[in-house]
Amino acid sequence: MKTNVKILAIESSCDETAAAVVENGRKVLSNIISSQIAIHTIYGGVVPEIASRKHLENIDGVIRLAMQEAACEWKDIDAIAVTFGPGLVGALLVGVAEAKALAYALDKPLIGVDHMEGHIAANYISNVDWEPPFLCLVVSGGHTHLAVVEDYGVNRILGQTRDDAAGEAFDKVARAIGLGYPGGPKIQKAAEQGNPEAIHFPRPCLDEDGYDFSFSGLKSAVLNYLNQQEMKKEPIRQADVAASFQQAVVDVLTAKTMQAAKQYQIRKIAVAGGVSANAGLRKAMTEACQKRGFELSIPKLVLCTDNAAMIGSAAYTLYQKGQFADLSLNAVPNLTLGAKN
Numbered sequence: 001m002k003t004n005v006k007i008l009a010i011e012s013s014c015d016e017t018a019a020a021v022v023e024n025g026r027k028v029l030s031n032i033i034s035s036q037i038a039i040h041t042i043y044g045g046v047v048p049e050i051a052s053r054k055h056l057e058n059i060d061g062v063i064r065l066a067m068q069e070a071a072c073e074w075k076d077i078d079a080i081a082v083t084f085g086p087g088l089v090g091a092l093l094v095g096v097a098e099a100k101a102l103a104y105a106l107d108k109p110l111i112g113v114d115h116m117e118g119h120i121a122a123n124y125i126s127n128v129d130w131e132p133p134f135l136c137l138v139v140s141g142g143h144t145h146l147a148v149v150e151d152y153g154v155n156r157i158l159g160q161t162r163d164d165a166a167g168e169a170f171d172k173v174a175r176a177i178g179l180g181y182p183g184g185p186k187i188q189k190a191a192e193q194g195n196p197e198a199i200h201f202p203r204p205c206l207d208e209d210g211y212d213f214s215f216s217g218l219k220s221a222v223l224n225y226l227n228q229q230e231m232k233k234e235p236i237r238q239a240d241v242a243a244s245f246q247q248a249v250v251d252v253l254t255a256k257t258m259q260a261a262k263q264y265q266i267r268k269i270a271v272a273g274g275v276s277a278n279a280g281l282r283k284a285m286t287e288a289c290q291k292r293g294f295e296l297s298i299p300k301l302v303l304c305t306d307n308a309a310m311i312g313s314a315a316y317t318l319y320q321k322g323q324f325a326d327l328s329l330n331a332v333p334n335l336t337l338g339a340k341n
């Protein structure tokens, strides 16, 4: 087996066009991200058609930059990896088609990567000594999972959201209180000026035994509160709503994770996905883990939200196992965590 495996990874599942070169799953040689936030902000959310078109415009340049910054030539690259799901189908297809073309033209192995495996793997880059087994809270715009990562790329799902994902709730509440897109960072910023105890929103599923989540009820509670205030002609303090909502989400995510750690006697906890960028969640997780003497891993901010370095890290596991894709690789928009290509 080769000792220094360099993988070119491509990510285009949503609104970031990204490419990276990663060595042995841990060392990032380059990590280029072209964000589409500016254009989607005009429309108040991600417009799938625009996302695909922007990926198409940017992908060649992003890959060229990733290769340049890594000081690599094509002969140095051992495999081409790409996110093939979950995500927006048209957006995924741009990355998948590009990766297939490169793999075919350069005669390199092709690796299809589950985007959520990528989010988990961001921990292997941020904390170079981090190894399975551990408990991982995966919280993104489309997914909320609590999983035991038993080995690299081997997950046992303990629970997941029954309706909205945590990030989706942030985005919808941000829109409802007039903060717009992208919701998570804007709620966080507003929350810094607000009182998290000003309004009591429900903590869904907290009293239940299992590890499922539900955030649509919490979103409805915020909408009801806004309606009631309007009917009573009473003011809405945006910062207080943001802080109180964020606190409710953070309380549920942290408590459920600690509950699972106790039941399954796991002392290593990781957090992954876009919502792991949230300062309130990072603080609450840090405090909860310190109190119990648990080890905690949360990726650095640039690796929490979508990027291709995390895809290159997850791809290394598949490379080692010899799990390569062929040119029939297709986008799978509703791929579920742990499914194999």
Ligand code: KG4
Pocket (backbone or CB within 6 Å): 014, 139, 140, 141, 142, 143, 166, 167, 168, 170, 171, 182, 183, 184, 185, 188, 273, 274, 275, 276, 277, 278, 279, 304, 305, 306
């Ligand atoms: O992982 P990600 O970049 O894309 C998906 O795979 O979905 O996650 C995006 C989600 C969005 O819902 C966004 O609002 C949320 O992550 N997010 C945050 C923060 N930064 C991004 N949520 C709360 N606080 C943040 N600072």
Ligand code: ZN
Pocket (backbone or CB within 6 Å): 115, 119, 140, 141, 273, 274, 305, 306
């Ligand atoms: Zn993501």
